[in-house]
Amino acid sequence: MKADIHPEYDYVVFNDLASGEKFLTRSTVKSQKTIEWEDGTTYPVVDVEISSASHPFYTGKQRIMDSAGRVEKFKNRYAKFGSKN
Numbered sequence: 601m602k603a604d605i606h607p608e609y610d611y612v613v614f615n616d617l618a619s620g621e622k623f624l625t626r627s628t629v630k631s632q633k634t635i636e637w638e639d640g641t642t643y644p645v646v647d648v649e650i651s652s653a654s655h656p657f658y659t660g661k662q663r664i665m666d667s668a669g670r671v672e673k674f675k676n677r678y679a680k681f682g683s684k685n
Contacts, residue, residue: 613637613645618654 607628614623631644
């Protein structure tokens with residue numbers, strides 16, 4: 601590796617605003633905000649809107665869409681499209 605061309609890779613806390621979960625991991629992201637972690641060490645913290653703790657794909661709490669209602673709306677809207685009146 602060349603010296604002085606790579607970003608600094610260090611510990612960062614990611615704070616999920618939707619669920620309140622906090623994750624300590626390593627990243628190259630920078631932040632001015634800091635937080636004291638469970639081990640007593642202060643780390644930079646980055647607020648994120650969604651993470652694996654709150655994303656429906658990972659939690660299994662997906663919303664069920666009303667696909668039948670959508671199909672009916674589509675058929676009603678375009679029922680006369682292409683007809684020769």
